[in-house]
Amino acid sequence: EVQLVQSGAEVKKPGESLKISCKGSGYSFTTYWIGWVRQMPGKGLEWMGIIHPRDSDTRYSPSFQGQVTISADKSITTAYLQWSSLKASDTAMYYCARRADSNSFSLDYWGQGTLVTVSS
Amino acid sequence: SYELTQPPSVSVSPGQTARITCSGSTLPKQYAYWYQQKPGQAPVLVIYKDTERPSGIPERFSGSSSGTTVTLTISGVQAEDEADYYCQSADSRGIYWMFGGGTTLTVL
Numbered sequence: 001e002v003q004l005v006q007s008g009a010e011v012k013k014p015g016e017s018l019k020i021s022c023k024g025s026g027y028s029f030t031t032y033w034i035g036w037v038r039q040m041p042g043k044g045l046e047w048m049g050i051i052h053p054r055d056s057d058t059r060y061s062p063s064f065q066g067q068v069t070i071s072a073d074k075s076i077t078t079a080y081l082q083w084s085s086l087k088a089s090d091t092a093m094y095y096c097a098r099r100a101d102s103n104s105f106s107l108d109y110w111g112q113g114t115l116v117t118v119s120s
Numbered sequence: 121s122y123e124l125t126q127p128p129s130v131s132v133s134p135g136q137t138a139r140i141t142c143s144g145s146t147l148p149k150q151y152a153y154w155y156q157q158k159p160g161q162a163p164v165l166v167i168y169k170d171t172e173r174p175s176g177i178p179e180r181f182s183g184s185s186s187g188t189t190v191t192l193t194i195s196g197v198q199a200e201d202e203a204d205y206y207c208q209s210a211d212s213r214g215i216y217w218m219f220g221g222g223t224t225l226t227v228l
Contacts, residue, residue: 035217037163042221045155045163079202095162104169105210105217106153108178110162 001024004034004096004111012086019082020114022096029077030054033099035107036070036081040092050099052078084117098106122146122211124220125126131226138194140223142207145188152190154183156201157222164207168190194225202227 007021008037051062052094053072060070073080079096094114097107124144132138138157155163157162165174168181170190180195194201207220 026134037219045205045219047155047208047210047217047219053182061218064139065126068172097163100165100168104153105208105214106165107150107163108168108170108174110164113162 002068002098002109004098004109004110006096007095009115009117011119013120014086014088014118016086017082018085018086018116019080020094020116021109022079024079024098026076027036027098029076031076031092032101034072035097035099036068036077036079037095037107038064038092039095039113048081048094053077053079087115088118088120089102090116091118092116122209122216122218123183124152124207124209124218126205126207126220128221129224129226131228132197134199135196138197138201138225140192140194140205140207141189141227142191142220143189144209144218144220146199146209146211147185147190149212150190150209150214151187152182152183154192155206155208156203157206158203166205197225197227199227201225 036048038046048064051058051070053074069082097110100106100108154167157163170185171183182193206222210217
């Protein structure tokens, strides 16, 4: 069974750093891209970027380029999303999801989401 | 920048047909994908490559495409279909992906 299990909710202060994770199982982790999606409170889905765990080829949405870092460790089948200095506006639910295949832009399996709250 | 435009809301009575549109300049060149999201849950893929339905998705969900507009159609809407629906696609080079703003389907 394909599963993406994300790390737990986080409460941080502005200026702090954070790294959240997404562990894949039940499939060949190095075969499929992993994407990250933000959902701010009461708002829609926003595509942040995507990484291929095989070689860490990474693409960022222009809206998130330079604001976050996406990485992956194929040895432990885990992808990451990290911030070096959080802002209150980073408060959101973050989802990781698997790209279905290289000929499709769909995300077929999703993690349960990680809620990040940034507040002083 | 590339944008996908959806109506904020659609309302239908049970048993009727709901149609949710998504418009964007990239859609003649790239496939569209549709996700259903219920409160407190992660999104679920309901249509891929404009018209294909993943296994496990009810037959009442279908997709179509015409020019710069794609449409998600839910025939015989049920109360359980009440959710937010998002279209998604990519730029012409397939490098940058984007979601539409989302449509809230209300079953009256």
